[in-house]
Amino acid sequence: GNSVTQMEGPVTLSEEAFLTINCTYTATGYPSLFWYVQYPGEGLQLLLKATKADDKGSNKGFEATYRKETTSFHLEKGSVQVSDSAVYFCALSRNSGNTPLVFGKGTRLSVIA
Amino acid sequence: EPEVTQTPSHQVTQMGQEVILRCVPISNHLYFYWYRQILGQKVEFLVSFYNNEISEKSEIFDDQFSVERPDGSNFTLKIRSTKLEDSAMYFCASSEQGTNYGYTFGSGTRLTVV
Numbered sequence: 676g677n678s679v680t681q682m683e684g685p686v687t688l689s690e691e692a693f694l695t696i697n698c699t700y701t702a703t704g705y706p707s708l709f710w711y712v713q714y715p716g717e718g719l720q721l722l723l724k725a726t727k728a729d730d731k732g733s734n735k736g737f738e739a740t741y742r743k744e745t746t747s748f749h750l751e752k753g754s755v756q757v758s759d760s761a762v763y764f765c766a767l768s769r770n771s772g773n774t775p776l777v778f779g780k781g782t783r784l785s786v787i788a
Numbered sequence: 789e790p791e792v793t794q795t796p797s798h799q800v801t802q803m804g805q806e807v808i809l810r811c812v813p814i815s816n817h818l819y820f821y822w823y824r825q826i827l828g829q830k831v832e833f834l835v836s837f838y839n840n841e842i843s844e845k846s847e848i849f850d851d852q853f854s855v856e857r858p859d860g861s862n863f864t865l866k867i868r869s870t871k872l873e874d875s876a877m878y879f880c881a882s883s884e885q886g887t888n889y890g891y892t893f894g895s896g897t898r899l900t901v902v
Contacts, residue, residue, distance in 0.1 A: 707888050718792065718879060718893035719831075726888060764831065773819055773886035775833035775844060 677702045681765045681779035688755055688786050696750040696782045698739075698765035706767040708732075708741050708748040709776065713762045722750075722763070755786045790814040794880050794894035801870055801901055809865045809897045811880030819883040820863045821891065822855065824848075824876040831879070837863065870901045 682697040700706065707726045711719040723732030728743035737752045748765060765779040793812040801807050813820050822834040835845040835855055842855065854866045863882075867874055877898050881891035 709890070711893075716895065718794075718895040719881075719891075720893070721890035724888075724890060766831075768887045773836060773838065773843060773883075775821070775836060775846070776823075776831075776887060776891070777833070778823075778831040780830050 677706065677767060677769065677777045679765050679767055679777055679779035681763075681782055684762075684781070684783040686782060686784045688784070690757055690786055690788050691754045692786075694750070694752040694755045694759070694784070696763055696765075696784070698748045698750065698779060700746050700748065700765075700767050702746075702767055702769070704769065705743075706769055708739070709766040709768070710737070710739055710748070710750050711764040711766060711778075713764065713781070715761070719764060755784070757786045757788055760784055760786045790892070792880055792882055792892050792894035794878075794897050796897060797895070798898045799900070801899070803872060803901055804869050807867050807870055807899060809867075809878050809880075809899070811863045811865070811894055812861055813863055813880070813882030814884075814892055815861070817882035817884050817892070819843075819886050820855075820857070821881040821883070822865045823879045823881065823893075825879070825896075826873075826876045834865070834878075867899075870899075872901050875899060875901045 678701045709724045710722040712722045723734040725732040725741035731740045762781045766776040820837040825831045836843045877896045880894045
């Protein structure tokens with residue numbers, strides 16, 4: 676079946692450090708891929724997405740590229756800020772109609788000043 | 789920015805009792821969902837709802853669960869007879885055009901069954 680594996684947290688970085696959160700997936704066909712973020716006390720928010728191979732999703736300085744050959748969708752940011760502290764979830768959906776999201780376990784990021 | 793609102797934020801209930809978790813989706817959204825996250829585990833899909841009926845449900849969503857959109861604004865999840873293993877954070881979400889366009893999630897209801 677479809678599944679998502681992301682790196683275990685927590686990840687602790689200093690402000691302005693480079694961030695990578697690894698995400699790999701297993702899926703039949705060609706899923707759509709997402710990163711959602713959950714700030715403390717809030718619901719999950721869509722951060723970025725990619726719907727086909729080699730697409731790059733980007734938002735708020737974060738980027739992730741859909742790599743079919745390595746079945747990966749790693750999240751990167753060149754310079755993190757304290758305000759980026761949150762839990763990040765990688766997810767996929769079957770790319771047909773309104774199909775449910777399959778989530779990874781989430782990676783907690785703490786950025787310290 | 790429009791929000792999905794969930795109430796209550798935390799509910800404690802005794803095993804065997806019925807609970808209703810409430811959600812107010814964004815007003816122009818057409819697709820509605822419930823997900824849950826047991827502590828330390830993955831966020832799991834429960835059910836999706838469109839055009840006043842269930843579009844898809846997971847194995848978790850058995851006969852003890854039901855959803856309703858009673859008045860065109862609220863979207864509720866009912867658990868008829870709660871079990872200890874139903875303890876989790878329950879997230880409601882809505883979407884204007886479906887999964888691939890992204891969801892807006894509520895901040896969740898933490899359900900504790902004792």
